[in-house]
Amino acid sequence: MLDVDAVVVGTGAGGSIAMRELARAGLKVVALEEGGYLRPADFDQREDHMFPVLYQDGGGRTTEDLGIRVLGGRGVGGSTVHNTNLCKRTPDAILDLWARRYGVEGASAADLEASFTSIEKDLSVSEIASDDINPNNDALRRGALALGWKGAVLRHNRIGCQKSGFCELGCAYDAKQNALKVVVPQALAAGANLYSDVDVRRILVERGAAVGVEGVAHDGVGSGKRPVARVRVRAKVVVLAGSAVGSAALARRSGLPDPHARLGRGLRMHPGGVVAGRFDESILAHRGIPQSYECTEMLSYEEGSDRRVWIVPAFAHPIGTAATLPGFGAAHMRSMRAYGHLAVLTAMVHDETSGEVDVDGDGEPVIRYRMTERDRVQLAKGLVACARILLAAGAREVTIPAVPPVRVTNARELDALDTSFVRPFSVPLSAVHPMGTLAMGKDPRVSVVDSTGEHHQVKGLFALDGSLFPTSLGGPPQISIYAFALHLAKHAVAAAKR
Amino acid sequence: MKLPRLPRLPRRKVLKAAIAFGVLGATGSLVALVRSRGYEVPQDVRGKLVGLEAWQYVVVQHLARRVCAGDEPGVVTPDEADVAGFVDGYVANMAARMRRDLGRFLGVIEQLAPAGLAMSSRFTHLEAADQDKVLGSLESSSSDLLRGGFEGLKALLFMGYYRDPRTWRILGYDGPRVEARP
Ligand SMILES: Cc1cc2nc3c(=O)[nH]c(=O)nc-3n(C[C@H](O)[C@H](O)[C@H](O)COP(=O)(O)OP(=O)(O)OC[C@H]3O[C@@H](n4cnc5c(N)ncnc54)[C@H](O)[C@@H]3O)c2cc1C
Numbered sequence: 001m002l003d004v005d006a007v008v009v010g011t012g013a014g015g016s017i018a019m020r021e022l023a024r025a026g027l028k029v030v031a032l033e034e035g036g037y038l039r040p041a042d043f044d045q046r047e048d049h050m051f052p053v054l055y056q057d058g059g060g061r062t063t064e065d066l067g068i069r070v071l072g073g074r075g076v077g078g079s080t081v082h083n084t085n086l087c088k089r090t091p092d093a094i095l096d097l098w099a100r101r102y103g104v105e106g107a108s109a110a111d112l113e114a115s116f117t118s119i120e121k122d123l124s125v126s127e128i129a130s131d132d133i134n135p136n137n138d139a140l141r142r143g144a145l146a147l148g149w150k151g152a153v154l155r156h157n158r159i160g161c162q163k164s165g166f167c168e169l170g171c172a173y174d175a176k177q178n179a180l181k182v183v184v185p186q187a188l189a190a191g192a193n194l195y196s197d198v199d200v201r202r203i204l205v206e207r208g209a210a211v212g213v214e215g216v217a218h219d220g221v222g223s224g225k226r227p228v229a230r231v232r233v234r235a236k237v238v239v240l241a242g243s244a245v246g247s248a249a250l251a252r253r254s255g256l257p258d259p260h261a262r263l264g265r266g267l268r269m270h271p272g273g274v275v276a277g278r279f280d281e282s283i284l285a286h287r288g289i290p291q292s293y294e295c296t297e298m299l300s301y302e303e304g305s306d307r308r309v310w311i312v313p314a315f316a317h318p319i320g321t322a323a324t325l326p327g328f329g330a331a332h333m334r335s336m337r338a339y340g341h342l343a344v345l346t347a348m349v350h351d352e353t354s355g356e357v358d359v360d361g362d363g364e365p366v367i368r369y370r371m372t373e374r375d376r377v378q379l380a381k382g383l384v385a386c387a388r389i390l391l392a393a394g395a396r397e398v399t400i401p402a403v404p405p406v407r408v409t410n411a412r413e414l415d416a417l418d419t420s421f422v423r424p425f426s427v428p429l430s431a432v433h434p435m436g437t438l439a440m441g442k443d444p445r446v447s448v449v450d451s452t453g454e455h456h457q458v459k460g461l462f463a464l465d466g467s468l469f470p471t472s473l474g475g476p477p478q479i480s481i482y483a484f485a486l487h488l489a490k491h492a493v494a495a496a497k498r
Numbered sequence: 499m500k501l502p503r504l505p506r507l508p509r510r511k512v513l514k515a516a517i518a519f520g521v522l523g524a525t526g527s528l529v530a531l532v533r534s535r536g537y538e539v540p541q542d543v544r545g546k547l548v549g550l551e552a553w554q555y556v557v558v559q560h561l562a563r564r565v566c567a568g569d570e571p572g573v574v575t576p577d578e579a580d581v582a583g584f585v586d587g588y589v590a591n592m593a594a595r596m597r598r599d600l601g602r603f604l605g606v607i608e609q610l611a612p613a614g615l616a617m618s619s620r621f622t623h624l625e626a627a628d629q630d631k632v633l634g635s636l637e638s639s640s641s642d643l644l645r646g647g648f649e650g651l652k653a654l655l656f657m658g659y660y661r662d663p664r665t666w667r668i669l670g671y672d673g674p675r676v677e678a679r680p
Pocket residue numbers: 009010011012013014015032033034035071072073074075076077078079080082083084085086087088168198199200201241242243244246247250432433434464465466467475476477478479481
């Protein structure tokens with residue numbers, strides 16, 4: 001058994017910062033990470049090798065009803081290891097909403113400025129050079145410009161990028177300035193200890209306070225996973241940073257007090273569908289920086305807005321593309337032959353739907369998420385907007401991979417399209433941004449943790465990851481998660497010193 | 499081996515029954531009745547299976563031949579790419595719950611889905627054209643679970659197929675570049 005001041009569960013965006021800040025405060029810290037500790041030399045750019053080790057459930061995790069594929073990371077560095085490095089701050093309108101509606105205190109844009117600035121410096125965040133916009137992103141840019149729609153070049157956290165296009169499989173060139181490369185080493189240098197391949201199964205609570213965790217160290221993955229030892233850590237502070245799915249599942253299977261049935265509720269995840277445009281010219285979307293341009297024409301952060309879609313390119317390697325294109329057999333292979341000529345965009349919904357993370361009989365996460373009609377309408381608008389952009393950029397034919405597939409070759413056909421076919425199960429959907437299952441707020445009836453990240457009922461238990469957010473962000477979450485973890489870590493430090 | 503005759507039920511009724519069973523949950527004794535008999539897997543392959551049972555391996559082999567069928571002669575076949583062997587290894591590393599669900603879904607395809615089209619043979623005994631009809635019915639099924647299950651399975655089969663570098667030529671995909679690492 002280990003006896004420490006603080007234990008951190010998970011080492012992604014939030015967990016890496018928590019372990020670093022606690023260690024820098026001179027505390028004895030241990031971080032436990034379910035996945036392995038992989039290095040750049042391990043990332044071999046093959047989908048069939050990397051998905052099983054880098055992603056939860058080998059990339060096969062879905063909502064309970066199989067309607068949405070939910071991708072999340074597993075391993076030291078969490079989802080930052082295989083994300084696409086887009087960096088945006090939390091929009092001011094979202095921070096205002098959290099203060100106004102959820103009573104979140106001390107988290108205005110001004111309050112967070114120092115944390116945003118600090119994390120952006122640590123991660124070397126900069127604007128992507130316009131020379132580095134690949135033809136897939138350029139199709140989005142050209143289409144948006146032709147339509148007179150709002151768009152911008154994005155910011156990222158890369159240095160020395162070789163533009164290989166393999167970001168979602170981990171960076172073999174160590175160009176990503178992420179939790180794995182930057183923050184975890186800083187935490188270790190500050191004296192934190194890290195144990196990988198340890199799955200935390202239970203939070204230990206005594207007399208209303210967290211006193212540690214229990215877990216299992218293992219070899220291997222999936223059902224090949226072999227337990228090798230039980231791990232028990234006693235600590236004054238427990239930090240949950242297992243992502244909005246992992247942290248909520250751990251909290252639920254630990255049977256934490258939940259007097260207002262909020263634990264695991266309020267899941268948002270930016271569900272998105274894709275649209276592919278076939279061009280005469282070669283696009284080779286899989287090469288270069290995968291995402292460098294965004295279209296925000298249909299994105300407003302105002303509460304209740306009917307413009308809640310964020311559009312960015314969606315690239316894929318052969319397996320991902322094959323899984324997304326409609327049909328099977330010879331007809332499918334004929335579509336695959338156009339691979340090098342496809343530009344693909346995704347429309348992600350800045351969602352209002354409130355899903356839930358529960359656990360099954362084995363204590364494993366069960367994700368329930370049934371898209372509301374308002375969000376379905378947004379999804380439909382977003383897919384049509386993607387199709388319009390691709391046509392405006394010069395696509396010869398645009399396909400929405402619905403069942404049956406929708407194909408259009410000009411704007412007139414698109415105008416005439418009845419979008420009622422867009423339903424959660426009629427188009428393949430994915431979600432890569434789970435948020436909000438241990439939401440912060442003032443009122444314990446609608447939130448799980450307070451504005452410092454500490455659990456309303458269990459003292460010394462903090463959530464410092466994507467689960468904190470009371471609503472969807474409407475954009476890439478990593479910078480918000482890093483910054484909130486940094487902003488709130490001082491409260492966990494104070495609790496450990498209490 | 500000839501199967502026990504399945505009841506002819508209207509398609510919607512079969513699908514509803516499947517869902518009532520949980521589709522990806524228990525598909526009942528129907529599958530259990532036949533799944534261990536009549537599936538020919540070469541002894542050397544049978545001895546090597548790590549994730550799939552022999553009957554599941556055969557179903558996956560048949561599915562791969564249809565889902566990953568080539569569009570012209572000469573392209574690498576799913577058997578050459580050993581899609582079923584890949585799925586076997588992949589399944590062995592899946593969480594127990596997902597492995598269970600996949601096995602049950604294979605049972606649905608083998609037993610219930612053909613019956614839903616009033617076909618009286620199991621999937622692996624059907625002609626290729628009929629197998630395509632069964633798969634088409636799953637892809638366009640009004641049941642969210644069946645459609646979702648089919649999409650998941652399709653992704654797994656394509657992973658088995660397009661992981662083979664010989665298939666990349668079909669796409670003009672240049673593959674990993676790690677050897678060019680600075
Ligand atoms: C394909 C993809 C692309 C993305 N692209 C971007 C992007 O460009 N920009 C952006 O801002 N965001 C992006 N994201 C999302 C972003 O990476 C995540 O929102 C962010 O990393 C989440 O941080 P987190 O701390 O909440 O959890 P994570 O970073 O997911 O880390 C959680 C960690 O906790 C571990 N864990 C979970 N449960 C346990 C347990 N019980 N015991 C021990 N360990 C546990 C997990 O293994 C994991 O390593 C992307 C995500 C994906 C999947």
